[in-house]
Amino acid sequence: MPEDWENGGFGLYIHWPFCQSKCPYCDFNSHVAASIDQKRWAAAYLTEIDRVGALTPGRVLRSVFFGGGTPSLMEPEIVGAILDRVRATWPTTNSIEITLEANPTSVEAGRFTGYRDAGVNRVSMGIQALNDPDLRALGRLHTVKEAYRAFDIARGAFDRVSFDLIYARQGQTLDAWQAELREALSKAVDHLSLYQLTIEEGTAFGDRYAAGKLRNLPDDDLAADMYEATQDICGEMGFPAYEVSNHAKPGSESIHNLIYWRYGDYAGIGPGAHGRLTFGGRRFATTTPLAPGAWLDRVEKTGTGALPDEGLDRPDEATEFLLMGLRLTDGVSLDRLSALSGDRFAPRIAALTDMGLLEQRHGHLQTTDAGRPVLNAVLRELLSD
Amino acid sequence: MTDLSHIRNFSIVAHIDHGKSTLADRLIQETKTVADRDMKAQMLDSMDIERERGITIKANTVRIEYPAQNGLTYILNLIDTPGHVDFAYEVSRSMRAVEGSLLVVDSTQGVEAQTLANVYQAIDADHEVVPILNKIDLPASDCDRVAAQIEDVIGIDASGAIRVSAKTGEGIIETLEAIVHHLPAPKGDRDAPLKAMLVDSWYDSYLGVVVMIRVMDGVIRKGDRIKMMQTGAVYGVDKLAVMKPKMVDIKELGPGEIGIFTASIKQVRDTKVGDTITTEKKGTDKPLPGFKPSVPVVFCGLFPVDSAEFDDLRDAIEKLALNDASFSFEMETSAALGFGFRCGFLGLLHLEVIRDRIEREYDIELITTAPSVVYHIFMKDGTQRDLHNPADMPDLTHVDHIEEPRIKATIMVPDEYLGDVLKLCQDRRGIQMDLTYAGSRAMAVYDLPLNEVVFDFYDRLKSVTKGYASFDYQLTGYREDNLVKMSILVNDEPVDALSMMVHRDRAELRGRAMVEKLKDLIPRHMFKIPIQAAIGGKVIARETLSALRKDVTAKCYGGDATRKRKLLDKQKAGKKKMRQFGKVDIPQEAFISALKMDS
Numbered sequence: 009m010p011e012d013w014e015n016g017g018f019g020l021y022i023h024w025p026f027c028q029s030k031c032p033y034c035d036f037n038s039h040v041a042a043s044i045d046q047k048r049w050a051a052a053y054l055t056e057i058d059r060v061g062a063l064t065p066g067r068v069l070r071s072v073f074f075g076g077g078t079p080s081l082m083e084p085e086i087v088g089a090i091l092d093r094v095r096a097t098w099p100t101t102n103s104i105e106i107t108l109e110a111n112p113t114s115v116e117a118g119r120f121t122g123y124r125d126a127g128v129n130r131v132s133m134g135i136q137a138l139n140d141p142d143l144r145a146l147g148r149l150h151t152v153k154e155a156y157r158a159f160d161i162a163r164g165a166f167d168r169v170s171f172d173l174i175y176a177r178q179g180q181t182l183d184a185w186q187a188e189l190r191e192a193l194s195k196a197v198d199h200l201s202l203y204q205l206t207i208e209e210g211t212a213f214g215d216r217y218a219a220g221k222l223r224n225l226p227d228d229d230l231a232a233d234m235y236e237a238t239q240d241i242c243g244e245m246g247f248p249a250y251e252v253s254n255h256a257k258p259g260s261e262s263i264h265n266l267i268y269w270r271y272g273d274y275a276g277i278g279p280g281a282h283g284r285l286t287f288g289g290r291r292f293a294t295t296t297p298l299a300p301g302a303w304l305d306r307v308e309k310t311g312t313g314a315l316p317d318e319g320l321d322r323p324d325e326a327t328e329f330l331l332m333g334l335r336l337t338d339g340v341s342l343d344r345l346s347a348l349s350g351d352r353f354a355p356r357i358a359a360l361t362d363m364g365l366l367e368q369r370h371g372h373l374q375t376t377d378a379g380r381p382v383l384n385a386v387l388r389e390l391l392s393d
Numbered sequence: 394m395t396d397l398s399h400i401r402n403f404s405i406v407a408h409i410d411h412g413k414s415t416l417a418d419r420l421i422q423e424t425k426t427v428a429d430r431d432m433k434a435q436m437l438d439s440m441d442i443e444r445e446r447g448i449t450i451k452a453n454t455v456r457i458e459y460p461a462q463n464g465l466t467y468i469l470n471l472i473d474t475p476g477h478v479d480f481a482y483e484v485s486r487s488m489r490a491v492e493g494s495l496l497v498v499d500s501t502q503g504v505e506a507q508t509l510a511n512v513y514q515a516i517d518a519d520h521e522v523v524p525i526l527n528k529i530d531l532p533a534s535d536c537d538r539v540a541a542q543i544e545d546v547i548g549i550d551a552s553g554a555i556r557v558s559a560k561t562g563e564g565i566i567e568t569l570e571a572i573v574h575h576l577p578a579p580k581g582d583r584d585a586p587l588k589a590m591l592v593d594s595w596y597d598s599y600l601g602v603v604v605m606i607r608v609m610d611g612v613i614r615k616g617d618r619i620k621m622m623q624t625g626a627v628y629g630v631d632k633l634a635v636m637k638p639k640m641v642d643i644k645e646l647g648p649g650e651i652g653i654f655t656a657s658i659k660q661v662r663d664t665k666v667g668d669t670i671t672t673e674k675k676g677t678d679k680p681l682p683g684f685k686p687s688v689p690v691v692f693c694g695l696f697p698v699d700s701a702e703f704d705d706l707r708d709a710i711e712k713l714a715l716n717d718a719s720f721s722f723e724m725e726t727s728a729a730l731g732f733g734f735r736c737g738f739l740g741l742l743h744l745e746v747i748r749d750r751i752e753r754e755y756d757i758e759l760i761t762t763a764p765s766v767v768y769h770i771f772m773k774d775g776t777q778r779d780l781h782n783p784a785d786m787p788d789l790t791h792v793d794h795i796e797e798p799r800i801k802a803t804i805m806v807p808d809e810y811l812g813d814v815l816k817l818c819q820d821r822r823g824i825q826m827d828l829t830y831a832g833s834r835a836m837a838v839y840d841l842p843l844n845e846v847v848f849d850f851y852d853r854l855k856s857v858t859k860g861y862a863s864f865d866y867q868l869t870g871y872r873e874d875n876l877v878k879m880s881i882l883v884n885d886e887p888v889d890a891l892s893m894m895v896h897r898d899r900a901e902l903r904g905r906a907m908v909e910k911l912k913d914l915i916p917r918h919m920f921k922i923p924i925q926a927a928i929g930g931k932v933i934a935r936e937t938l939s940a941l942r943k944d945v946t947a948k949c950y951g952g953d954a955t956r957k958r959k960l961l962d963k964q965k966a967g968k969k970k971m972r973q974f975g976k977v978d979i980p981q982e983a984f985i986s987a988l989k990m991d992s
Contacts, residue, residue, distance in 0.1 A: 021951055021952075203948055204943075204947045205947075206947050228943055232942035232943040252945055252946075252947070253947050265950060276951065280952070281952065282951055282954070283951070284951070293954075293955055327958045327961060327962075328954045328957075331949075381942060381945055382919055382943065383944070383946075384944040385919050385944045386919070387961060388961065388964055388965075389919070391961050391965065392965055393965060
């Protein structure tokens with residue numbers, strides 16, 4: 009019998025923490041730095057690949073994901089050096105997916121062929137909105153025209169291109185979003201991430217919201233209408249949702265992100281990168297220092313970026329398995345759930361099924377179309393004592 | 394012992410913040426009763442809550458020795474009385490224990506409703522009243538206007554009013570001289586049987602119960618066997634002292650003197666304010682007039698937020714009750730809130746003080762249910778019962794009629810806010826009894842049902858008058874009215890802790906306000922929730938809380954698993970702070986917030 013994580017696979021996440029500017033809605037670990045010594049950073053990543061490789065010998069790598077921050081600020085040579093070391097460290101699947109997140113500016117588009125030559129086979133572009141005033145409001149540095157130009161370059165360079173949009177923006181109407189979404193789908197290659205704007209604490213938007221200065225945000229009902237419309241339009245145009253916020257042509261789902269949602273193992277390298285690694289049947293949560301300087305220092309001075317691991321017990325694992333897996337349209341495997349938690353959840357599942365929020369199909373437990381938009385409430389109920 | 398002619402006993406009457414405590418501090422300081430290095434602000438207010446809120450809950454006393462300008466030294470006994478209407482009876486006893494009062498009025502503000510109520514108590518007790526115009530150091534001080542107002546509103550001569558700044562010390566000597574020369578000396582017969590009034594009592598963790606007394610006739614000595622005339626209990630006096638304001642032992646207290654004793658009394662409950670203390674043998678058989686047992690007038694349920702803290706709550710309540718005889722409690726079980734206590738209080742301030750002390754000193758989070766007054770239920774079979782809790786309302790078919798307590802409320806307000814105040818009183822079923830003006834201030838007297846006042850009347854009054862109104866009330870009696878029990882149903886389940894007694898004509902309005910409030914206070918659930926107000930089986934107001942439509946994290950990737958898991962664990966703990974009614978979680982703050990009316 010395979011270990012639990014093997015049902016989800018194994019991937020590698022590499023975090024590049026720098027951006028040209030910080031977007032007001034973003035609560036990711038991203039920083040604006042005047043100058044970056046990319047060679048030093050490359051050396052540190054290689055050290056970390058060696059360290060993690062020694063812990064996970066022989067595991068078959070399905071994906072590599074360069075996230076950030078803005079990884080499209082990395083020199084293509086450095087991406088190339090990292091990927092060479094990755095291939096030398098782990099066996100990889102034939103269909104390995106290597107994604108790099110990119111901002112759609114002309115400067116970055118100029119590096120796309122370089123990334124392709126280094127081995128990247130998929131880009132995910134942060135386009136975010138299809139009108140200039142909204143792009144400015146979101147603190148983006150590109151225009152719609154520039155984004156489309158960069159997107160065309162990306163389509164020329166890569167078979168697989170995804171892009172992100174943010175909706176439920178300030179002052180956005182349902183009609184405006186539907187029109188924008190149709191336009192986006194008409195351009196889309198194989199994948200779209202459609203995120204509802206979330207006001208996070210500790211961001212510029214969060215501060216403005218707390219001060220009562222972030223006006224005209226859609227109320228819950230309008231946001232729900234937008235979400236429903238998104239499901240309908242994407243389904244109708246051949247991009248069904250396979251996860252809460254992710255849509256793809258069937259077969260073009262992100263291999264890397266599926267590892268997270270299917271609760272596989274993943275190694276995280278770079279400042280603040282999280283991982284889940286299984287050793288001897290026990291899954292560990294791995295972390296690294298959040299601040300870029302602290303991480304670099306630690307790797308250079310001690311040879312490891314790792315902070316002490318947190319061993320997860322079975323209930324923790326079950327919680328994570330459900331909170332990640334129920335995001336997927338396919339849901340979670342009931343066999344894996346019972347292996348992790350026995351029949352502990354059975355009464356709650358039955359109650360939520362009666363309420364029309366969960367259903368069971370082909371050996372999987374899934375949220376229904378009614379349950380997925382209220383997944384947090386479903387999880388609170390499911391996981392309550 | 395001190396010769397009667399060299400004793401002066403007095404209290405200070407003032408509205409909150411008019412400077413009573415500061416004046417008392419200054420008198421203590423000027424006479425060197427306390428060394429400067431030991432002075433702290435509000436010497437006489439010992440509880441944190443007293444200092445913090447600037448209110449006095451327990452009576453207190455201080456004995457001041459003052460060498461007057463005539464060359465004689467006088468003993469001045471100040472009794473610091475509670476200033477709030479909740480403690481009106483206690484105030485009246487303190488007033489009977491002294492012969493005169495200083496009426497302190499803030500010369501930048503003028504007379505307030507609370508000043509009136511207390512000064513009338515002083516006048517009722519036949520006091521000489523010396524008006525003091527305080528805060529003359531402030532630019533806004535207007536002594537002539539305020540003196541005229543004292544004469545107009547209170548009807549006492551204010552031509553000799555002393556102008557004082559308790560802050561700078563100006564006028565303090567004049568005040569001390571006025572106490573000596575304008576206030577009468579006490580009377581009393583040293584050779585008569587002991588007759589002392591129990592002014593107040595409190596629990597001291599070292600000494601046990603400490604009893605404050607004013608000796609009227611006779612002498613009390615350490616070692617005496619004394620008898621409390623109301624309870625009949627007999628004790629031996631272990632310690633006899635005067636307060637300076639630290640306790641200083643004394644051999645005896647004679648007529649006109651004020652001091653404290655201890656006598657191995659276990660509970661404050663065993664001492665009744667206003668009781669007469671005499672000697673066991675050869676005592677008097679004529680108690681002092683005016684004794685009344687203390688009767689709670691406002692009741693509410695106190696439940697621990699965390700039901701595991703029930704035993705801690707019981708412990709806290711029992712300890713507080715040791716020191717507060719006027720506070721009553723009995724266990725209560727609510728279908729909604731589990732185990733708690735139904736508690737009775739002298740009034741709303743008393744309720745708040747006790748609740749604050751439980752939360753603060755014992756660190757127990759509480760759910761407080763709607764305050765209720767005591768209704769008299771007259772049954773068809775001729776019997777009568779008191780209703781302390783709407784949940785206990787008997788079947789209406791057996792009820793003949795219901796009576797509710799009424800109050801006489803006195804409200805003083807600048808006339809620009811008068812219209813709003815009259816409307817508020819009208820909305821609360823008030824009947825106007827009097828309306829007079831003194832300068833630009835109006836005084837409105839209303840006959841109001843107490844149940845319209847117990848919850849948020851004072852908050853509303855402050856809000857419609859921007860804080861400029863002052864308010865006081867006294868209970869006047871019971872009157873029959875058309876009262877009904879209104880129940881609240883959430884998802885078709887009655888929530889007992891939200892049921893309340895209302896006037897039939899006000900029921901729709903209150904019911905509507907309640908269900909609208911609850912709709913905002915209860916978070917959306919995964920299903921829609923009807924919220925109804927009903928009288929008997931008849932629904933009088935209804936709202937529907939629609940089902941939650943969107944609650945999902947937009948982005949959740951590998952780096953979010955830990956944070957999301959910890960958030961869910963935290964929410965699990967938060968859910969314990971909600972009370973579940975059927976399938977519905979109601980947050981604790983809903984129980985009080987739902988009752989607040991916006992008008």
